[in-house]
Amino acid sequence: MNDSTKDKIQGVLSELIDRKRFIFWYDEGGQMNDFVSSLEIPGVEILTLNRNAFTLKHRILAGEQPERGFIIYSQEARPDDEDNWLLDLEVQSIPFSADMGSIYAAECGIPMELKAKVVDAHADFFKTAGNRQKITTRLTTQMNVKAIEKQMLSVVCKTEPTYDALTYALAKETLEGKNDMQNRLEKYNLSNVYWEDVETYFGYDKSRNIKDLIIVLFRNDLLRHQGSNTLTNEAYIFMRDWRDSRQFGDMYKEWSSLLEQELNIKESLQDYTLEQLLPIETFPCVDKLIAQHLQVEVANSTMTVEQIESIVDEREHKVFFSVAAHTIKALLEARRMLEDIDQMMSGLIINSVEEGFQLYCNDLYSIDLHYRHYFREAKEAESYGLLANITEIVQRTYTNGFLMQLANKWQPLVDDMDKWRINHVIDQRRFYDYHVSPFVVKNNKLFVIISDALRYETMVEMEQRIAQVNRMVTTMKPAMVSTLPSYTQLGMAALLPNRELSYEKPADEVFADGSSTKGTENRNKVLNKKVLKSLAIRAEDFLEISTPKTYFRDFDLIYIYSNVIDKTGDNKDTEGNVFKATEDEFEHILKIIDKIRNGNGSNILVTSDHGYLFQNEQLDESDFTDFKVHGDIITDTRRFVIGENLQTGAAVKTWDSEDVGLKTGKQVQIAKAMNRIRKQGSGSRFVHGGSMLQEIVVPVLHVNIQKKQDVSQVDVDILNQRSRLTTNNQTISFYQSEVVSEKVKGLTLKMGFYDPNGNLISDSVIMVFDSQSNDSTQREQKHIFMFKNELSKLNGQEVVLRMEKKLPDSEQFALYKEAAYKVSVMFQAEF
Template sequence: MTENEKIKQVLTSMVEQNRYVFWYDEGGQMKDIATSLDVPGISVLEMEDNAFSIKFQMQKGKQPETGFVIYSAKPMPKDEQNWLLDYQEEGALFSADMSSLYAAECGIAMELKEKVVDKHLAFFKKADNRNKLAAKLSPGMDAAEIEKQMTAVVCKSNATCEAFTYALITEANNEETTMQADLKAYNLEDFYWQQAEAYFGYHAGRNIKDLLIVLFKNDMQSHLTGKAPTHIGKEQALTNEALIFMRDWRDSRTYGDLYTEWANRLEEELGIKEEVCEYNIQQLLNVETFPCIDKIIASYLLTEVINDSITTEQMEAIIEERENKLFFDVARHTLHALLQARYLFADIEQKMSKFTFDTAKEGFSLYERSLYTIDLHYRHYIAETNLAESKQLLSQVTERVERTYTNHYLLELAKKWQPLIDGMDTWKMKGVFSQSVFYTTYVYPFITNKKKVFVIISDALRYETMVELSERIAQMPRMETDLKPAMLSTLPSYTQLGMAALLPHKVLSYEKAADEVFADGISTKGTEARSKVLQKAVAKSKAITAEDFLKTTNAKTAFKDFDLIYIYSNMIDKTGDDKASEGMVFKATEDEMAHILQMIDLIRNGNGCNILITSDHGYLYQNETLDETDFSDFKVMGDTIIQDTRRFVIGRGLEEGDAVKTWRAEDVGLTDSTGISPLQVQTAKGLNRIRIKGAGSRFVHGGSMPQEVVVPVLHVNIKKKQGVSEVSVDILNKKSKITTNTQTISFYQNEPVSEKVKEVTLRFGFYDQADNLLSDSITLTFGSMSEDSTQREQKHRFMFKRQLSELNGQEIYLRKEQQVAGSSQFKKLEDIAYKVSVLFMAEF
């Protein structure tokens, strides 16, 4: 584009925007260009001591569609001598030098040409820069505002110091320097660092990495509580905006990963782990600047747990405080394992010190009511340890967990329990339902009342797991759960017999010299056989595996013709019964619970209302490698051996031994109609394992320990309408005034979360009357199930930006917003007014 074409383009654009454009060309060097300007809708007027006539023409003469260019070959007159001053002030000035052309092209006022265009001429020489800048500028912007927009062009960002900094640290992380080089080349480098100084309070070296180091260390120091070790110098205190920037950066969906990369990098380069190791756990509790903090807290808690110097409540509070922190995941499973170890030790100490029962029924009830939680905490500990970020760190605790669980719980329970079992003539307990009456007790009433019922039978789902599963189900929409009194399993407590017992029947028997149980003469081995047994009692019934059930595409039509559906799931037992995989049985337990939740969801979608969940048997599990003393010297011998495992034997003419209790078939509710030698059952006493070649030894069942024979039953009722509310949250200590640059607010969850009261996620932040955010913003989830009101309170210290000092005497608002379900959006719930009354502006 030639210079003439450039001038024509700029003049045309200026007239379109301003209508009146004045061009003072002292000496008349551009007169030919000006007078030859021929643009439709634009009238060119030459001013030569004829200002009055030009003014008349502009007022009364023929009016061009677009506007006027008033050209003069003389210098611009003084205001008092300028007859056209009113029009000139209404319009715009034009100059034909390159800086002026650039200014005109971008819409920059001529009086700012020297401060902006001349100062940053290299920026304006690039047409792409000019085009992008012109799109960002608005009339009335001053030099600083234009320079901010120029920096935004270079950084390809919004025109804020935060956005510039994000762009520059992204570039630095990628080991690139293009933006930084351009800022320097365009004379904008000083401008950025002045912005950083004003916004962050940063005064050190003009280097992005230096800035980051100061930002990170300032953030860490600001969140430490108590007195720092004397040899660790406190970094220069930056502004609240610097702290808010760091918090927003951590929470950013766009730049969060970038924060993590820099945090890991600087943690290593600055030796942060060695530095903060000298702080105690309370000082570190609120720090989330670096990943190592949660690892260090885990190390501290390890020592506390080993020394029994911390309560479960104290650990819960620490972990709850850390759970919402960015780097919690680097030690999540380690910390939860330690908490479960603390639960386990406390549970055993409390319950086993008062451990007593005089009958098997009392022992059964004690386990159902209380002791099961020990097995639950043990399962959780092992499961978390298997996922732990540092198994080596947990090794000392694991050793104690195994020792305490085995010696102070399992062995003590077995010592008390086994003599009572030895004294039983028949496998019955007064006041406890036998597994064999499951159908008549729980299923048949639905059938007689013409109500469809789904029965989910989870192989080896223990009582403690069902309690947890019940709590999870209760959190699902429209679910109501009722954990029924536990049943006494069949003996031996194993799959073939337990599954048969759950079917409708009058008599259970072994009619072959094989591990096959018959219900009223019909085999119960396999899904197809179980369907036949069901259909004998209920014509419209069906047995199906969980895998096939979950393949159902239309639950509303798939089961509409059935009144009774038995669903068989086998994740736990299948994993535990295999020597190669038995160590993953607790992982399988977690998978099984998720599997059952999927089934329930499918039943709900199919308009089902009633579900019964039960199991065929439980199990014993010890994660450690067993000692030789855990295996009995008993040798399985007899006329006929139908089945022999680590925990039981079924056969005829069995030889007795001290390590087992021998039962007749009728003693354990079985019918023996073969006419040959009597059928017998032997169950291992206490924790004994029978020596069997090739079998796993850590996961066992078939015996009579409570973990094996206390069988759960859960009724799930799916409500047609949702009778569930969200937990309510109040803001405590509502002070009417803001007097400093920080404000601590307490948030109180009014009731525990339960099956009727669901958790809620809320966001809080302070806003001015124009809806500008004045503080950091915090998102909190209120989901505590604790009955202790102190455990349901959360606190946050809000940090205000400097704008607050400009609002002295005015009202601002603490905004409460709720997250919209299934999205990242929030809706406003309420604004709570606070009056700004800052006594010392210097605080900012």
């Protein structure tokens, strides 16, 4: 025996003595007698058993050192229990034998009766010291051969001892083009162990190749919706959990993309109907194919908005929705716009400017909103080519079916007006008197956010976004009618305190009661004349205020000017990005409001200087008037002219300045309908200054910041709860008790069944409850929970359906509710 082996045996004996006080070593024939005689282990006495059982027992039990360890060595075979006079001590001991298998078994804490089936059967595994060290920490005395082998698999694969985790590890290695773990499984005689259990666990009995297994799992997951399921429930649960896994989900996507190409999945699904595609989650091409189907439906107007919304609701929380999300959402917005135009513009009659103004505020604005939303999504679309035909339809229908039709109804009413005034509508020049003054006279601090070119439809969405913020209460005030022309210099002046607006110089500079309103500094002076403790400030500077609470104390009224939308739209090179700028302005205004909240502000008014017209496509020659601007010009744009001695024309409506609420002595010309006046170098798709409803309807939003939280979440209950589980596939219905609104948020729940030991025994599903439907049937969702095959082993026991809610701004879940069920499954239900 070499010194290394001797040291190893002595080391094992020392470790065993630390765990048990007695070691019995039966060495039939006495081959290790000389070695035993040479042993010197501190605190351990070596006793030789040779027909002296009573003497040894007395020596051990009557000793004065109860902590002393003993090695009882015998050169004979172990006696039968009935002849073993030291049996009472032996059952408290660790048996030991000096062959390497026994040494390894003892070192790892494996019972000697399992040595042959574990240590000897996988000898190469135990020859590696690192393996022995790792397996020792994972074993318990209750483990059988199967459980120990599972732990050995986990050591080799460097993962948890579950078949899901083992398969993830082997799948990852295969995806990376490696086979180190698989080679070690073969070397250690563990490969059969894994594959035999895979056959039981997944029902897979094909070639013992990881890629083949993965292919079959993916194919089975794809075909199960057509009733072609050939594997167990565990296989379905495995695939679902893999898709949803935070740790392994990216690997699932890599495998899915790889197999989609290798197996020509997209081609094989080309003949699937939309209804057949909707339940499938296996491959990324499915959502692209769904988008193709929807494109045809939208182009042919054969699907309603509600039907497409239902599809989006079903797909948007699935793992591959993102590959076609913008495309599908663009198609939904296109259908919404087209349906609105069809319903609202057919037989449209407007009897007065007042009626037309209110009609736009109540209904027609939504067409502009969906048009904007379409291009917001389309510009981010994963497949813009797929939308080419839809974009053409959207642009043509929006321009011809909406803008032109609206202009044809609206412009004659404007032509008949003697003065620019609409009954029962507040004039923009009276903004301060109607909306600001009531706060000032009551000494209530007020913040006024003026967003350049934030039109009415955008404010409707802005209101919805702000209202969702905790402690924010929003109220849309009746819209105002803008000044004419509807452009920045005049609109900004109209929002200040004023009795008269005028042009005092031959330049584009508006005066309020004789004071210039050009620029923030001059607007501040105008405010100070009315309210001593007031301030006009640019939004960029406002957001830089580091101590808002202290800063705001010095002011009763603060006007904040934001210029994101108009700055983008008024530039010929960037006008096509105006809808993207609108999204940026949403975030900008929310930051301003958050700064106000941090400074303990409570009352905010959000408004605009004017709206705008925008057409995404390049304009035709017919969109430009041949009208020639002539006279003493103060300023002119594509939509208006201001000056004196202006030459009139049929393409424009000419107003005396006093008829549009300005000081006498000037003239204003407004291009009729949607017409653009030719002007060198300026943009033509984004315009304002005219009298179209999109330009002159000015929104006003009041935001009140509450002290108490006012945002809650919907409640979700189990419908018609049965107390028993009778099959391996159990349908459970869930009911969202409230409608999602601005102040009632949706709820994301992760749900699954657990046994009394807390082990998951079904698939785990994530469901989102965010329905805004008032129809209670639309707020019900169902899921078929699929149980693992050992469910019948729990017969007569109680299991729980655990519902966990997703925490806000987190990927973590916390317990929401639990419901108890008793298992009563017939054994044959497993097959």
